Amino acid sequence: MYLPQNLDYIQLMGLGRDRPDDVGHARVAVLGFCTTQYYTAVLRGLGKASGFPIATYEPEYDTVHQTVLDPTSGLYEFGAQFVVVLTAVQAVRNTLLSVPVADRLATAEREAERLVSILSRAAEATGATVVVNELVLPYERPWGNLTGRIDGSLPSAVRLINERLRRLAETVENVHTVDTDHVASWIGKKAWFDERLWFYSKSFCHPEALPQVAAQALDIMRASAGTSVKCVALDLDNVLWGGIVGEDGLEGIRLGELGDGEAYVQFQIWLGELRSRGVLLAVCSKNDEDKAREPFRKHPDMVLREDDISCFVANWEDKARNLREIARRLNIGLDALAFLDDSPFERNLVRDLVPEVCVPELPTDPAEYVPYLESLNLFEATQFSVEDLRRADFYRANELRASEQARFADVDEYLSSLEMEAAFEPFDEHHLPRIAQLVQRTNQFNLTTIRHSPAELKSFAQDPLYFPFYVTLSDRFGDNGLISVVVGKREGDSLDLVTWLMSCRVVSRRVEEFVLDQLVEVARDAGLRRLRGRYAPTQKNGLVSGHYERLGFTLAEAHADGSSDWELHVDDYEGSRAPIAKRALVGN
Amino acid sequence: MASLGDVFEEVLGRRVELKGETTAADVDGWDSIVHVMLVLATERKFGIRFESSEIANAADVGEFVSLIETKLAG
Numbered sequence: 118m119y120l121p122q123n124l125d126y127i128q129l130m131g132l133g134r135d136r137p138d139d140v141g142h143a144r145v146a147v148l149g150f151c152t153t154q155y156y157t158a159v160l161r162g163l164g165k166a167s168g169f170p171i172a173t174y175e176p177e178y179d180t181v182h183q184t185v186l187d188p189t190s191g192l193y194e195f196g197a198q199f200v201v202v203l204t205a206v207q208a209v210r211n212t213l214l215s216v217p218v219a220d221r222l223a224t225a226e227r228e229a230e231r232l233v234s235i236l237s238r239a240a241e242a243t244g245a246t247v248v249v250n251e252l253v254l255p256y257e258r259p260w261g262n263l264t265g266r267i268d269g270s271l272p273s274a275v276r277l278i279n280e281r282l283r284r285l286a287e288t289v290e291n292v293h294t295v296d297t298d299h300v301a302s303w304i305g306k307k308a309w310f311d312e313r314l315w316f317y318s319k320s321f322c323h324p325e326a327l328p329q330v331a332a333q334a335l336d337i338m339r340a341s342a343g344t345s346v347k348c349v350a351l352d353l354d355n356v357l358w359g360g361i362v363g364e365d366g367l368e369g370i371r372l373g374e375l376g377d378g379e380a381y382v383q384f385q386i387w388l389g390e391l392r393s394r395g396v397l398l399a400v401c402s403k404n405d406e407d408k409a410r411e412p413f414r415k416h417p418d419m420v421l422r423e424d425d426i427s428c429f430v431a432n433w434e435d436k437a438r439n440l441r442e443i444a445r446r447l448n449i450g451l452d453a454l455a456f457l458d459d460s461p462f463e464r465n466l467v468r469d470l471v472p473e474v475c476v477p478e479l480p481t482d483p484a485e486y487v488p489y490l491e492s493l494n495l496f497e498a499t500q501f502s503v504e505d506l507r508r509a510d511f512y513r514a515n516e517l518r519a520s521e522q523a524r525f526a527d528v529d530e531y532l533s534s535l536e537m538e539a540a541f542e543p544f545d546e547h548h549l550p551r552i553a554q555l556v557q558r559t560n561q562f563n564l565t566t567i568r569h570s571p572a573e574l575k576s577f578a579q580d581p582l583y584f585p586f587y588v589t590l591s592d593r594f595g596d597n598g599l600i601s602v603v604v605g606k607r608e609g610d611s612l613d614l615v616t617w618l619m620s621c622r623v624v625s626r627r628v629e630e631f632v633l634d635q636l637v638e639v640a641r642d643a644g645l646r647r648l649r650g651r652y653a654p655t656q657k658n659g660l661v662s663g664h665y666e667r668l669g670f671t672l673a674e675a676h677a678d679g680s681s682d683w684e685l686h687v688d689d690y691e692g693s694r695a696p697i698a699k700r701a702l703v704g705n
Numbered sequence: 706m707a708s709l710g711d712v713f714e715e716v717l718g719r720r721v722e723l724k725g726e727t728t729a730a731d732v733d734g735w736d737s738i739v740h741v742m743l744v745l746a747t748e749r750k751f752g753i754r755f756e757s758s759e760i761a762n763a764a765d766v767g768e769f770v771s772l773i774e775t776k777l778a779g
Contacts (some may be wrong), residue, residue: 324745
């Protein structure tokens with residue numbers, strides 16, 4: 118998370134102090150095996166400072182089990198969307214140390230089971246996103262440097278508990294863990310642990326460390342609420358290489374062995390890793406385009422190549438305008454962009470003109486780029502799917518399609534030339550992670566913007582009332598992957614379209630018409646007579662305000678809050694003739 | 706005493722009138738959580754460190770001030 122002001126824990130607690138009106142705030146319950154008040158106050162402050170305001174609930178001290186197990190506890194009345202569970206290694210160490218070394222791992226296993234069972238219960242009973250702090254590896258090491266090799270040592274036992282927590286997060290979709298030991302190590306364990314405060318007030322760390330550890334939970338919450346950085350827009354001169362290519366020339370820029378050139382290489386390697394995990398890279402540079410592209414094509418020490426850049430914008434327009442252009446071309450929201458530029462002038466201009474874009478500072482020394490950006494944790498994700506590995510290629514193929522399109526007389530001719538094939542299939546286990554991810558991330562082409570939890574999505578697949586489908590699309594430029602999700606529900610003689618969403622990378626390709634053809638067929642097969650759909654407007658889904666009308670639905674009811682209900686009688690439907698062939702597929 | 710007033714303001718978000726005989730009971734919001742915050746903010750402000758026994762023990766503001774002064778002198 119990047120915060121424009123550098124706020125310490127006391128300032129954050131101050132910010133979190135006033136909570137006059139919690140309406141519309143994310144609802145976060147904080148449970149702990151330690152004191153929670155310090156953490157919760159800082160979390161509220163961070164939420165406020167970062168534009169993700171939260172209302173909080175805290176039960177009595179050290180009552181995690183009671184709170185979760187008692188259906189009448191305040192937790193359930195509160196209606197938490199998020200449950201944060203604070204662990205403390207100080208609270209488990211004596212349990213572990215009280216048994217002989219030979220029994221430590223067995224005891225750790227039992228402690229882990231207790232923890233895992235209460236967390237699973239919390240995840241199931243609340244349906245909320247549960248965020249649990251892993252244990253910080255203790256500083257005590259009675260065997261000195263041998264400690265890591267001793268199975269029964271305290272650190273080994275704690276490591277085992279963390280292992281079990283991560284396994285839980287892998288298997289239960291709405292449980293996530295915070296790598297607390299990373300945070301503590303980054304700060305320094307000597308500063309993190311304060312035994313005085315543990316003894317006196319049961320604080321799991323020194324409060325100075327709270328902003329960083331609470332930010333991790335908030336990053337996870339934001340990601341699971343659908344807000345995440347999907348693309349990094351990069352300035353070039355003094356960001357990807359040292360010097361100014363337009364003036365110093367290809368041979369004059371610092372990259373590789375020369376001067377601080379190695380720092381730029383390392384930064385590019387870091388960006389390359391981001392790209393391979395699914396974060397898009399774009400270029401936003403004030404340069405002549407051919408000059409800007411030259412190092413990508415010819416410099417032997419460039420790590421990033423043109424293929425790695427999903428959208429390349431180099432011109433003399435202002436950067437605010439160019440960032441809007443990048444967002445438009447990639448079909449992502451401005452708030453899904455992070456912008457990295459070494460010039461404070463450009464950074465401030467963008468902050469002023471496009472406040473939605475995340476514009477972190479950038480250190481003056483390129484060797485500090487990676488550690489600084491790592492400290493911000495800008496790219497939190499709650500899921501990782503195989504699609505992420507291929508995302509940048511999807512967008513690259515889109516650029517090729519765009520250049521192709523110019524050759525055709527009209528759009529339909531162009532679309533036919535793509536030789537599109539789509540699969541329309543009921544949810545299955547294999548595709549659930551990607552389905553869940555699309556449900557979390559999609560903001561623009563999303564009719565109702567209901568963020569179904571992974572558990573809910575899974576339950577649709579087994580509920581005979583529900584008709585949940587995913588759509589994949591491929592064409593002669595390549596596979597677009599799983600790009601659309603529709604959830605229908607039987608209500609009387611209607612199929613109600615609870616959710617209809619689509620990735621923006623396939624907008625304007627008549628996929629929605631193809632999907633409607635399939636939905637009508639589904640309704641007919643199930644003996645249903647109507648399709649009913651709702652459009653619920655948000656800040657971001659104006660793109661689909663006319664969706665149902667375009668598809669031939671008639672308005673059934675317009676509501677005061679701006680939402681509207683639409684319906685279509687299946688007998689009146691003639692089919693779309695969208696230029697997309699249906700693929701009967703297995704696997705993918 | 707004046708700089709201790711700043712610490713209280715930083716932690717409580719408002720100015721409070723401190724006298725030597727002021728105790729936690731006299732100040733609205735000075736609970737055990739705020740107490741720890743006051744102790745830590747004082748440590749940071751004056752660059753000193755309290756021992757475990759000292760965190761709990763100061764009976765009133767006057768005693769706290771003389772504890773700080775002892776530490777600053779030592």
